[in-house]
Amino acid sequence: MAGSSSKFHQIDETLTLIPTLPNDLSALILSFIPFTFHGRLKSTCKSWRNFYSSKTPLSIRHAHLPLSSLSHLLCLFPEDPSLSSPYLFDPTHLAWAPLPPMPINPHVYSLSNFASLAIGPELYVLGGSLFDTRSFPMDRPVASAAVFRYDLAVGVWVQLAPMITPRGSHAAVAVEEGRGRIVVAGGGSRHAMFGAAGTRVDVAEVYDVEKDEWTSLADLPGSRAGCVGFCVGSGRELWVMGGYGEARTINGVLPVDEHYKDVVVLELENGGGGGGGGVEQGRWREIGDMWGNEERARLGKVVVIDDEGEKNLPKVFMLDGNDIFRYNMASNRWFKESTVPRKAQDGSQFGFVALQGELHVISLLQGVELSAIRRSRHRRRGTVLFMQIYDPRNKSWRSLVTRTPFQFPLDFRTAVMCTIRV
Known part of the structure; x- marks a missing residue:
């Protein structure tokens, strides 16, 4: 000792x-x-x-402790993190812990569609769309370039260098934890309160954690927001899939999103940085469409389980309605993996996150018919969450129930979730 x-x-x-x-x-x-x-x-x-x-x-x-023995926690942002506390949830011990709200900017409010991710014990909040009292008209949402970091070790929020291009509804990926890089791609100014309104961008950037600076990367092949990203091969490639482009009007009535079906890949030279060389600009290549015209209209909620084994290929899953699909990188196709055992009775949205190598499908208790847990003691205070947990290794399901420490109900269409290991 x-x-x-x-x-x-x-x-x-x-x-x-x-x-x-x-x-x-x-x-x-x-x-x-x-x-x-x-x-x-x-x-x-x-x-x-x-x-x-x-x-x-x-x-x-x-x-x-080895990485596998560290606590793998869910970080949940129920609302605007500058107004309401985000929370950590430990599924092993059914314990909740609040984090302080982000520093408040008196000129902006109603932050939504931001991205959140973790590098080590540090939590990042990037961009989003909001309303700015300094802009006109005030009821028009604008994109944010702000970046905040919360260090769980000391419990402090700090504001970092802003992104070059403001954006919300964007792909955000930690290139590789040990190298301190974050890549963002796509996005726009669309706000959760509006339909298909807002801008779309094709810009990609990389953030160097040590230098606290952003650098431009090659532009995406087409402006898109709502896209999903993940890294392959120890950060050598960034894969971006799906999203929606510029809205189009049908019969002059309502704007409708034009959804992407394709996958594009950005080659990051030097394995995504490292060795003092940083992340150098590569080029995008197109993989092709993930499905045909008649298969589905849009990408569902996507989560990634990192695989530290052979080839460092991540396992990518999508929740589409009540079904879970697995992505096959070789064929660029989705294949049905399983079905959620207990469906939400009122058609409400599910939350979807990967924790400890398992897929957590989260719903409000009142949206699930489960007589064993419909007891008054679960309804006295706070929102009760029902988590259906799928293990892709042995293809089995289990469930747990937890009562949140906050009083208001969750809207899984707007809540933001990520995970962190501490």
Whole structure:
């Protein structure tokens, strides 16, 4: 233990963490408590408050636990994160932990369609569409270029360098966690309150975490928003699929989205950066359409399970209605994987996220007929979520129920979700 004591240099040696135990051993014990309980433990005593307010607990966890043993948490943004707290959910311990709202800009409100992702213990919120009281007319949504980062180790939001091009409803991907790069592609100014209104862009950019700067990449082949992205081959390629282009008017009445069916790939030289060379601009190539004209109109909700095994090929899944499809990269086609066991009775939307190698299909309790959990104690306060969990390795389903700490119901059409490992 003495050999590793240098990793715990942030511990105040004048304070005792656990009586009768050395501080380095006490730090190990306290750090291995699941992250979602750290906030509650701060009130135990002064030494614990100082300890859990430092970077030490997460540093110890990442130094001593393999990636698979770290807590894989769901980060849920129910509403505008500058007005309402985002929340972390630990599915293993059924524990919720609130995060503070983002710094408020008094001139903007109703942020939606932003992207969120994590690199290590840091959570990023990128862009989105909102209303700006400094613009005219004030009821017209505009795209945001703002980027915020929340460091779970110290519990602080900071505003970073803005994107070159403002955008919401865009693809956003961490190129590779160890290299500190984020790529964004497509997007526009469409807001959740409106139909097919808003702009579309074809711009792609890359963010260097260490330098806090954005660099332009090659433009997408066509302006599109609502697209999905993921990396292949340790960040050597960025795949972007689906989305919608400029809206067209049918019979002069309502604008209707023109949906993309294709997949395009951006080649990132030098394996997506690293070695001090950064991410250099590559070129886009077209893979082709994912389905025919009669198969489906649009892309459903897509999540990705990273595969650290052979070829580093991610597993890509789509929730379309009540069915889950798996994407085959070789054939550029979707194949049905499974069906959600219990469907939402009122046709409401599902949330869809990948956690710990499993697919979580999330709905409100009142939208699911399940007599075993329809009890009054689940309805006293807060929103109750019903999670149906699919394991693609053994093709099995299980479920869990959790009551949220917030009072208002969730709208899965506008809520933003991502995951983070701590």
